[in-house]
Amino acid sequence: MAYWLFKSEASCFSYDDLVASPGRSTGWDGIRNYQARNMLRDQVKKGDLILFYHSNANPSGIAGIAEVTEEAHPDPTAFISSEKHYDPKSDPDNPTWFQVTVRAVQPIEPLLGLPDLRKEPRLEGLELLRKGSRLSVHPVSAEHWSVIQELAGLDSASATSATTSKPKRPTRKKTVS
DNA sequence: GCCAACGTTGGC
DNA sequence: GCCAACGTTGGC
Numbered sequence: 617m618a619y620w621l622f623k624s625e626a627s628c629f630s631y632d633d634l635v636a637s638p639g640r641s642t643g644w645d646g647i648r649n650y651q652a653r654n655m656l657r658d659q660v661k662k663g664d665l666i667l668f669y670h671s672n673a674n675p676s677g678i679a680g681i682a683e684v685t686e687e688a689h690p691d692p693t694a695f696i697s698s699e700k701h702y703d704p705k706s707d708p709d710n711p712t713w714f715q716v717t718v719r720a721v722q723p724i725e726p727l728l729g730l731p732d733l734r735k736e737p738r739l740e741g742l743e744l745l746r747k748g749s750r751l752s753v754h755p756v757s758a759e760h761w762s763v764i765q766e767l768a769g770l771d772s773a774s775a776t777s778a779t780t781s782k783p784k785r786p787t788r789k790k791t792v793s
Numbered sequence: 794g795c796c797a798a799c800g801t802t803g804g805c
Numbered sequence: 806g807c808c809a810a811c812g813t814t815g816g817c
Contacts, residue, residue: 623802623803625802625803649812650812651812671802671803671804672802672803672804673803676803676804730804747809747810748809748810748811749803749810749811750801750802750803750810750811750812751811752802
């Protein structure tokens with residue numbers, strides 16, 4: 617199980633928007649950067665946990681936790697000409713761009729602001745905090761994850777309970793999509 | 794392959 | 806809105 621940070625412009629799609637989505641879930645579409653694409657496509661796995669970061673926001677910061685519910689599949693918005701992130705060069709038979717599906721797990725209220733993250737010495741090395749960093753999908757180490765849970769006032773038990781307290785069911789094929 | 798021009802991201 | 810830092814594009 618791995619940890620990630622996903623950025624979203626809050627005015628475009630916020631954590632509240634995710635919570636309000638059907639099934640508290642959405643396809644993480646619109647990624648058009650190869651480095652981020654490669655991680656989405658190759659490394660982000662079902663069950664991984666995500667820090668949902670509001671960029672270009674007032675204030676910017678981590679607004680909640682989400683989880684990966686479906687691994688990489690082609691990003692349909694790349695093929696729709698009316699979409700903002702339409703890419704005419706992407707071939708449906710050999711897609712360039714991918715998305716994963718994510719579901720809201722736990723909001724962080726109040727949001728854990730960027731200045732709070734910057735002043736925590738234990739978060740040194742977090743990609744988000746690197747000068748000039750623009751990567752909208754990147755890994756978070758288990759150590760950094762744990763520090764952020766603490767700063768957010770979530771102990772690791774409560775953060776995982778949201779995913780582990782669900783009734784266990786035998787694995788089965790999806791019947792509805 | 795180099796690199797200048799341009800577009801985008803994202804903090805402030 | 807400003808601007809620094811990146812990523813991409815395209816001429817050569």
